[in-house]
Amino acid sequence: MPAQHPPRGRRAGERKGDLRERAILDTCEALLADKGHEAMTVGDIAQGAGITRGALYFYFGSKQEVVTALVARTVQHLRERSRATAASDDPRQAITAAMRRTVELWNEHGLVMRTAIDLSLTVPEIGDLWRHTADLFITAITAVLEKAGVPPGTGPDQAAAMARALCWMIERSFYHASQEPGDSLQRASATCEHIWLITAGLTP
Amino acid sequence: MPAQHPPRGRRAGERKGDLRERAILDTCEALLADKGHEAMTVGDIAQGAGITRGALYFYFGSKQEVVTALVARTVQHLRERSRATAASDDPRQAITAAMRRTVELWNEHGLVMRTAIDLSLTVPEIGDLWRHTADLFITAITAVLEKAGVPPGTGPDQAAAMARALCWMIERSFYHASQEPGDSLQRASATCEHIWLITAGLTP
DNA sequence: GACAAAAATCGACATAGTGTAGAATTTCAT
DNA sequence: ATGAAATTCTACACTATGTCGATTTTTGTC
Numbered sequence: 001m002p003a004q005h006p007p008r009g010r011r012a013g014e015r016k017g018d019l020r021e022r023a024i025l026d027t028c029e030a031l032l033a034d035k036g037h038e039a040m041t042v043g044d045i046a047q048g049a050g051i052t053r054g055a056l057y058f059y060f061g062s063k064q065e066v067v068t069a070l071v072a073r074t075v076q077h078l079r080e081r082s083r084a085t086a087a088s089d090d091p092r093q094a095i096t097a098a099m100r101r102t103v104e105l106w107n108e109h110g111l112v113m114r115t116a117i118d119l120s121l122t123v124p125e126i127g128d129l130w131r132h133t134a135d136l137f138i139t140a141i142t143a144v145l146e147k148a149g150v151p152p153g154t155g156p157d158q159a160a161a162m163a164r165a166l167c168w169m170i171e172r173s174f175y176h177a178s179q180e181p182g183d184s185l186q187r188a189s190a191t192c193e194h195i196w197l198i199t200a201g202l203t204p
Numbered sequence: 205m206p207a208q209h210p211p212r213g214r215r216a217g218e219r220k221g222d223l224r225e226r227a228i229l230d231t232c233e234a235l236l237a238d239k240g241h242e243a244m245t246v247g248d249i250a251q252g253a254g255i256t257r258g259a260l261y262f263y264f265g266s267k268q269e270v271v272t273a274l275v276a277r278t279v280q281h282l283r284e285r286s287r288a289t290a291a292s293d294d295p296r297q298a299i300t301a302a303m304r305r306t307v308e309l310w311n312e313h314g315l316v317m318r319t320a321i322d323l324s325l326t327v328p329e330i331g332d333l334w335r336h337t338a339d340l341f342i343t344a345i346t347a348v349l350e351k352a353g354v355p356p357g358t359g360p361d362q363a364a365a366m367a368r369a370l371c372w373m374i375e376r377s378f379y380h381a382s383q384e385p386g387d388s389l390q391r392a393s394a395t396c397e398h399i400w401l402i403t404a405g406l407t408p
Numbered sequence: 409g410a411c412a413a414a415a416a417t418c419g420a421c422a423t424a425g426t427g428t429a430g431a432a433t434t435t436c437a438t
Numbered sequence: 439a440t441g442a443a444a445t446t447c448t449a450c451a452c453t454a455t456g457t458c459g460a461t462t463t464t465t466g467t468c
Binding site: 036037038114118121122156157161162164165166168169171172173175176187188190191192193194195198199 | 240241242318322325326360361365366368369370372373375376377380391392394395396397398399402403
């Protein structure tokens, strides 16, 4: 949520640093795309953003902080987008809608999502961000399963545990698919949707 | 396969370096456990193995090469173990057996498997190793699905694609479970087994 | 529009880890 | 015993990180 209050009174906004901060994150995302996280150096980011390393350290304490901020920004998008999707009452429709949305998200933010996943282990902050986001999805999947008649509870054959496994299946399938060219995402989506339907007992 | 030919003729074996090489990998595995891949330095490994950095570079060209060798060694175990498991003719039994074996593998080698997964993106060699191993599992799962009556082929509702998704589900579920204490692995296993059964159309 | 405080930027430094090179030592079959 | 191969070490060069204090720019206020 940028600008909690749009220009109110005498606009108290938009320090020059806000622009820079955004430029840094944008550059970071771009570099992530064509060099990868490892190869990307703090100097590269600073240069791309038009400042020196020294200046960058005024905004972020480390390379990891930059990447973490980028992940946070992206995760923010994911949540807004998810919240904006009305939940259908029919499980079948809900599943289809969810998968379509997932394809869109991975198409738009696949790169950052992938790095978030990769760094979840090494950067605790990112791990938390991603885990929390995953929990949102797991909760949503659980709800759909229960609406489809899967018994609630945390046993191996009950909604919560199954939703978790399905979530990881989707995450990993898209993680791999989004690295391949062509319509891999679509195919992965179709497969996951099919398994989700079967798992929910909605095999037609 | 250590020692293609056990002591034959005048034993041409066991250069001192072979011991060191093993010591290095063992140390690497130990350090991986309590410092993590990032924090672990080449100096640490050398020290743990009782030599200096310089000597270590005689055996391995870089830290990544050490880790890659460790992953290769572990993957070797996985394959041997998998090959040693007779495939049952009854899909239900095959699934149960496969999941039990998977729990064992993750219990023994979870740490290295996790780092292999984490480094798959950044270290191409490790990516190849892991991808190839995954393909073995996917092939096995595909066979079970087909034997259970799932139509062969690569469409979203056919065996190959579904096996792939199930493989990622299992990988990711165990990846997370093996980081938690207690019987998480068992629970993850039960859930995955249940979904696999349903997916194979074997819901009793 | 001048001016002081805050914001932003820079260049230089200290540190840590990597990988390389060549010299020195150990091992081992002859 | 001896010479080649195997092993080890020390010293060096390089790269990237993060910190510091000085300097410049922006910004709000009078």
